[in-house]
Amino acid sequence: MQLDVVDIDRCVGCQVCMFACTRRQNIAGLSKSCIHVRSLGGMERGFTVITCRACPDPPCALACPKGALKPRPDGGVLLDRDACDGCGACRQACLIGAVFWDDAANRPNICIHCGYCATHCPHGVLELVKGPVTHAGQ
Amino acid sequence: MxxxxxxxxxxxxxxxxxxxxxxxxxxxxxxxxxxxxxxxxxxxxxxxxxxxxxxxxxxxxxxxxxxxxxxxxxxxxxxxxxxxxxxxxxxxxxxxxxxxxxxxxxxxxxxxxxxxxxxxxxxxxxxxxxxxxxxxxxxxxxxxxxxxxxxxxxxxxxxxxxxxxxxxxxxxxxxxxxxxxxxxxxxxxxxxxxxxxxxxxxxxxxGRRELPVAGIRAYRELYEEVHRAAVESPAMKKYHDLGTPENVRPLNALGALPVRNLQAGKLEPVDRITGEAFAESYLGRRLACAHCPVGCVHIAALREPHPAEPFFYKTSMIGYDYELIYAFGAMLGVTDPAGILRLIEEAERTGLDVMSAGVVLAWATEAFGSGLLSAEHTNGLDLTFGDWQTYLKALELIDRQPNRFYQDLGQGVAHASSVYGGTEYALHCGGNEMPGYHTGPAAHLGFLLGARHSHLDNAGYGIDQKALADGTALDPAAVVDKLMAEEQWRQVLSSLVVCFFARGIYSKELVVRALAAAGSGLDDARLDALGREIYRDKFAFKFREGFKVSELALAGRVHRTPAPGGPVDKEFIAKALRYFTEKIGMP
Incomplete structure (x- = not known):
């Protein structure tokens, strides 16, 4: 299953998904969030929700010099934190901008498509679906 | 902590x-x-x-x-x-x-x-x-x-x-x-x-950081509880659906909506500027504050033809709320929703407070109509209730300040009326222009006695409306007791920076548990004491800076235009103020 942005028009920019993501990792705040909501250049234009779209052939994994990002069977990648040295090549490789960064740990924040954020979205913007995911925030 | x-x-x-x-x-x-x-x-x-x-x-x-x-x-x-x-x-x-x-x-x-x-x-x-x-x-x-x-x-x-x-x-x-x-x-x-x-x-x-909690499991459990309460609460749904403008219709029906500088409590026709009407004709987007699932911020999409070029349109996204519809709509007698939105957009352009600006212009309109002001003062503007095109120009002049009169208007209605007259209908409380509730004596006492002179201090309008619904008479001392108790609890909420729209969710019991999750062991009694202490801190500042209960008064207009339960009685207000002085026990 993969996380998808199914109805961006209903996004009100509350960022409850971002808090949910870090909280699922047993931390309060935003430091570990693998999902990001920002305006489309001013609140009047609405929002984009940036999520990993679970590429079947993920460029982030290809870019990793340490082999720390292993392709997931359902698309996207899993991070081997011990193998990662924090070089940031994965972040550079993701055009969508869905590889987020934990500055304190100097490690990428990689979405595992668990759907915890979607269960907290109050407005039906996010859903865990059977891919392929064809939206990227819109 | x-x-x-x-x-x-x-x-x-x-x-x-x-x-x-x-x-x-x-x-x-x-x-x-x-x-x-x-x-x-x-x-x-x-x-x-x-x-x-x-x-x-x-x-x-x-x-x-x-x-x-x-x-x-x-x-x-x-x-x-x-x-x-x-x-x-x-x-x-x-x-x-x-x-x-x-x-x-x-x-x-x-x-x-x-x-x-x-x-x-x-x-x-x-x-x-x-x-x-x-x-x-x-x-x-x-x-x-x-x-x-x-x-x-x-x-x-x-x-x-x-x-x-x-x-x-x-x-x-x-x-x-x-x-x-x-x-x-x-x-x-x-x-x-x-x-x-x-x-x-x-x-x-x-920034983007993590925050410590006392215990992650208890924190996550409590989070789910608060989140569920927020997304399932009917009050939160109300703020999401129509937002605060939902109040235009009921307050108008009650006769509590200040109209044309509070010459009346009911606007006719009101149908085009209710929350329902704005949603149906203009609502273009809703926004939320960060970490609030509600999304109560209502944005109108106003599509207008360009004045010079045919088949050319401009679409503006303009935020609206109850208080804005009150101040630029009812208070100015403007019943055209597009006019209200244009006025709001003009205030956004220069960064004026809409509530104060609306009340200032309402006073100026009446002063102009009664001959206290001339076209020389207004720079040729013929201020008339309902004429939003002229108000648009007046708002621009408040910012541009072309003459002494507009400089005075820029200092608020208390100041302007002290220079030009018309204090009888200069609608302010302690220098702050009045909000949109003429529900009865508790609302006005709430503005007078609240530390900010704001309707958000203590929600006196709620006390009036409950008494009206219950058919009970209000007592000055009892009203003051209620206002002070509510304002003191609101000090706790605004120290936690909990949105007042969520005050029904953040009960005292929930606040105690949420603070415990954040690592602070406070009980009910301590929260009550904190509310009193913070309230007194604010009033200590106010008294230090010259606040005097004896100088508080409502504009004559407030007493003359009947509220839903009848005229706001001067003696009722005086008794309440005397009781407040006794009760607060500060100089």
């Missing part, structure tokens, strides 16, 4: 030099929670007695609370300063991303001191604090332009708040506000003018 909670960090900035420092103020947050409680203490520390609100010594304090970033709906920032409008306590709250941004940047409060020698904006990106040149942003026609330029020059899209002023603030118009995230405002009491006096165009703040 947990020892490693960054809430204890207070960021102090001196605008004269750009120097900043972070101080551990665990003492303050342990004694006063955060938000309003901490800001009131910082204001006492920083603001010299009797200081000119435009002097560099007048500080600007922003404070957030222990639940911000941890739980939903703790999403307000409290600003405190000495108000240039009332010459007394200035307190204004706003949401947007401001509260989460300050917390995620690693601070519990920000204290801005001094004045910059040239226009500047403050950039706080986590631990990086810089005062940046804003000379190229000063005097820009639309305040949103400055917001956009700063947005494009600063890091952290989605994680920051940009609080900025327009030309009205730059020119120190005493009811200029500060706008954050385009549609949220520290609207009331002139924070924008204080920014202007400091040469401070904007504050950009943001």
């Amino acid at each position: 947990l020892a490693n909670d960054p809430l204890k960090n207070v960021l102090y900035i001196d605008l004269a030099t750009g120097a900043s420092q972070v101080r551990d103020r665990t003492d303050l947050f342990a004694a006063r929670l955060g938000g309003a409680g901490v800001a009131a203490r910082l204001l006492h520390e920083e603001c010299p007695a009797g200081c000119d609100p435009f002097a560099p010594e007048n500080p600007v304090v922003f404070a957030v609370g222990p639940l911000t970033g941890l739980f939903p709906l703790a999403s307000k920032t409290v600003a405190m300063f000495k108000s240039p409008l009332t010459g007394n306590l200035g307190e204004s709250h706003a949401g947007g991303r401001s509260a989460v941004a300050i917390r995620m940047a690693g601070y519990g409060a920000i204290v801005i001191r001094g004045a910059s020698p040239a226009p500047a904006y403050l950039s706080v990106d986590g631990g990086e604090v810089r005062l940046k040149d804003a000379r190229s942003l000063w005097g820009l026609d639309h305040s949103a332009t400055a917001g956009r330029i700063i947005r494009e020059n600063e890091r952290g899209a989605g994680l920051r708040a940009i609080m900025r002023i327009g030309t009205a603030g730059e020119k120190r118009i005493r009811y200029a506000g500060v706008t954050t995230e385009s549609y949220r405002h520290f609207g009331r009491l002139g924070l924008g003018a204080v920014f202007g006096a400091k040469n401070l165009k904007a504050v950009a703040v943001g």
Whole structure:
């Protein structure tokens, strides 16, 4: 299953998904969030929700010099934190901008498509679906 | 509070030099929670007695609370300063991303001191604090332009708040506000003018960090409970669906909507400017504050033909709320919703507080009609209730200040009426223009006796409406008791910076548990005591700055235009004020 942005028009920019993501990792705040909501250049234009779209052939994994990002069977990648040295090549490789960064740990924040954020979205913007995911925030 | 909670960090900035420092103020947050409680203490520390609100010594304090970033709906920032409008306590709250941004940047409060020698904006990106040149942003026609330029020059899209002023603030118009995230405002009491006096165009703040909790499992369980309550609550649904404008219809039906400078309590026809009508004809988008699932911010899409070119249209996205429809609609007799939206957009352009501006123009219209003012004063404008095109020009002139009259209008209705007359219908409480509730004596007592002279201090309008619904008579002492008790509890909520829309969710019992999750062991009794203490801190400041109950009075108009339960009785108000003096026991 993969996380998808199914109805961006209903996004009100509350960022409850971002808090949910870090909280699922047993931390309060935003430091570990693998999902990001920002305006489309001013609140009047609405929002984009940036999520990993679970590429079947993920460029982030290809870019990793340490082999720390292993392709997931359902698309996207899993991070081997011990193998990662924090070089940031994965972040550079993701055009969508869905590889987020934990500055304190100097490690990428990689979405595992668990759907915890979607269960907290109050407005039906996010859903865990059977891919392929064809939206990227819109 | 947990020892490693960054809430204890207070960021102090001196605008004269750009120097900043972070101080551990665990003492303050342990004694006063955060938000309003901490800001009131910082204001006492920083603001010299009797200081000119435009002097560099007048500080600007922003404070957030222990639940911000941890739980939903703790999403307000409290600003405190000495108000240039009332010459007394200035307190204004706003949401947007401001509260989460300050917390995620690693601070519990920000204290801005001094004045910059040239226009500047403050950039706080986590631990990086810089005062940046804003000379190229000063005097820009639309305040949103400055917001956009700063947005494009600063890091952290989605994680920051940009609080900025327009030309009205730059020119120190005493009811200029500060706008954050385009549609949220520290609207009331002139924070924008204080920014202007400091040469401070904007504050950009943001960050992305983690916060400590007492125990992660208990925290996560409680979070689910609060989240469920927020998304399932009927009150929250009401704020999401129609938003605050839902109140236009019932308050008008009751006869409690101030119309044409409170010459009446009912607007005819009201049908085009109700919450339902705005939603059906104009609602284009809803927005939420950061970490609030509700999404109560309603934005209208106004599509207008270009005046010069055929088949050319302009679409503007304009925020609207009950108080704005009251101030630029009912109060000015404007029944055309497009007209109200155009007026709101004009106030957004220059950064004026809509509530004060509407009341000021309503007074000016009546004074003009009664011959106190001439076309010479108004620069040729024929101010007439309902004529929004002329009000559009008048708003522009309040900002442009072409003559002495518009300079006086820029100082508020109390000042303007003291110069030109018409005090009988100058609708303000302690110098702050009245909000949109003529429900009865409790509402007006609430404005008079609330520390901010705001309808949000104590919701007196709720007491009036309950008495009307129950068919019971009000008693002056009982009303004051209720107002004070409610205002004291609201000090706890605004110290936690919990949005007042969520006051039904954040019961005392839930507050105790949420604070425990954040690492603070406070019980019911301590919360009650804190409410009283913070309330007294605020009144200590007010009395120090010259607040006198004996000088409080309502405009004659308030007594003459009947409220739903009959005229607001002078003797009732006098008795209540005497009882308040006794009860508060301060000089």
